[in-house]
Amino acid sequence: MSFKTYDEIQAKVCKVVEEVLAISIDEIDLDASIEKQLAPDSMDQVRLYMVLEDEFDGSIPDEDLKTIHTVRDIINYISRRLGVET
Amino acid sequence: MGRRRVVITGLGAICPIGTNIDEFWLNSLAGETSVFPIPEGWRAYSDFKSKILSKLPPLEFKNWGLRRLDRLQYDRVSLLAICAAREALTNSGYHIAVRDERAGTFKVDELETNRCGVFVGTGLGGGNSFLENYTHQVLSRKKREISSLLKDLPKSEANDSLHRSLGQLTHIPRFNPFVVSMLMPNATSASIGIKFSIGGPNITFSMACAAGTVSIGHAFKSIQTGEIDVAVAGGCEFLDDRYGAMFRGYDAAGVLVHNFEDPEVANCPFDKKRSGFLFSQGGAAVLILEELETAKNRNAPIIAEVLGYGETFDAYSMMGMEPDGFGIERMIRLAVQDARIGAEKIQYINAHGTGTSLNDQIESQIIERIFNQNALINSTKSLIGHTIGASGSLEAAITALSLKHGTTHICKNLTEPIANLNFVTEVLSHDLKYAFSQSFAFGGHNAGIVMQRYGD
Secondary structure, eight states: OOOOSHHHHHHHHHHHHHHHHOOOGGGOOTTSBIIIIIOOSHHHHHHHHHHHHHHHTOOOOHHHHTTOOBHHHHHHHHHHHHTOOO | OOOOOEEEEEEEEEBTTBSSHHHHHHHHHTTOOOEEEOOGGGGGTOOOSOOEEEOOOOOOGGGGTOOHHHHHHSOHHHHHHHHHHHHHHHHTTOOEEEEETTTTEEEETTOOGGGEEEEEEESSTTHHHHHHHHHHHHHHHHHHHHHHHHHTSOOOHHHHHHHHHHHHOOOOSSOOTTHHHHHSTTHHHHHHHHHTTOOSOEEEEOOGGGHHHHHHHHHHHHHHTTSOSEEEEEEEEEOOOTTOHHHHHHHHTTOBOOOOSSGGGOOOTTBTTOOSBOEEOEEEEEEEEEEHHHHHHTTOOOOEEEEEEEEEEOOSOSSSOOTTOHHHHHHHHHHHHHHTSOGGGOOEEEOOOOOOHHHHHHHHHHHHHHSOTTOEEEOTHHHHOBOGGGHHHHHHHHHHHHHHHTBOOOOTTOSSBSSSSEEOOSOOBOOOOEEEEEEEOTTSEEEEEEEEETTO
């Protein structure tokens, strides 16, 4: 599946967050801390990035993960990797 | 507490000829098989003596309530086990509800979960996950390095050839952070316990081809002695990898079918033309075992009664059967003694019946020595091939249904029997009261279960 716009990527990322963390899409705070608020269990973080990699068919290197703290960071990161304007 | 009666109240199965227990049973009576040539791509990596295998049907795990996260976190062997367990619990009359949406877990209403155990057999556990992730570990970085080097070389036939070979060294796209918990054999029973929130004893039995029978036997004993009231018991196996390495393991040992005058009938346990067993991609079967009064109190459907269990060890050879079969004979005598019936009472034997030269010869000699010569004999492996750790439980499920319905599937492709025994060649009605299902394993493990039609 190819993603042409930032909004498409945001919608898909939020869908994955809902799928993995069981947070309804309407209630996802894009700027909430993944580590402290959305997925305090580190295994949930591993699951979240694993499903994102599966969804977008790519790999997120460990050094890149260090730059990701919020769902908005994820959307921005994937958009950059896919060459979609943020 | 004295000996309590133990009954089978639910069955679930996935195997090459069925994605649920009813399909498996009906297709077994119809003599269906699922024999295919081995994948063409495997021949790029080695030569094989055997050329066929028994394939699982396509499976949509979401039909069993499983999610993408489950597919990514559990080896296929555990997914098969979870699906069979869910079907068995449902067929047993239990209602399954969501317990924790985020964790993807369920609860089983009306089940006192701390009085319920999970007993699962598997031969190789999550071997598929181990091998798949190993391909990534070995190949991903090195392939990139080699590709980069090749780019700088001038175009040539040798260069093209190297590119082609490199293209055949495929691997999974990402190393899975859950690989350890996927490959460990105990993930099979643990995954059922976690998925269905069952907190009693949770044991994985790894006795190769006997694992699925041993697990049921130990579940039976745990209920009979009062340790628990209900058991989710069975076996599972998934034998596949992109390079055919698992298949090659058995093929190199010379135990797979290799007489291919007619591939359609090559898998022929107890026939003079037999040449080995049909490799199966796998499967799973789960039986719900339950203390009789517990089952009756909740009006559970009762399929058959488990009467006795026996197990012995050959202490002889890792891959060879003890020629006299004394270890197996001891096991059978222990099982019928435990059932408090004579061996001559057994009217139907679901044999181990692999199709290897030695197994069928020794097994048929033991049957001649011990059992009533009129006892019906078939081999479920003549239909689905050898599912290793799942085989004993799939065969126990068939045995229970044979007692319930008073009929048995045929011993497929049997035209020249190696012994003068009552092998099943037609699906007919029979008045079956007692049946026996037995398994023997690499290592030297022997196990057998005596069952009785319920209601007599």
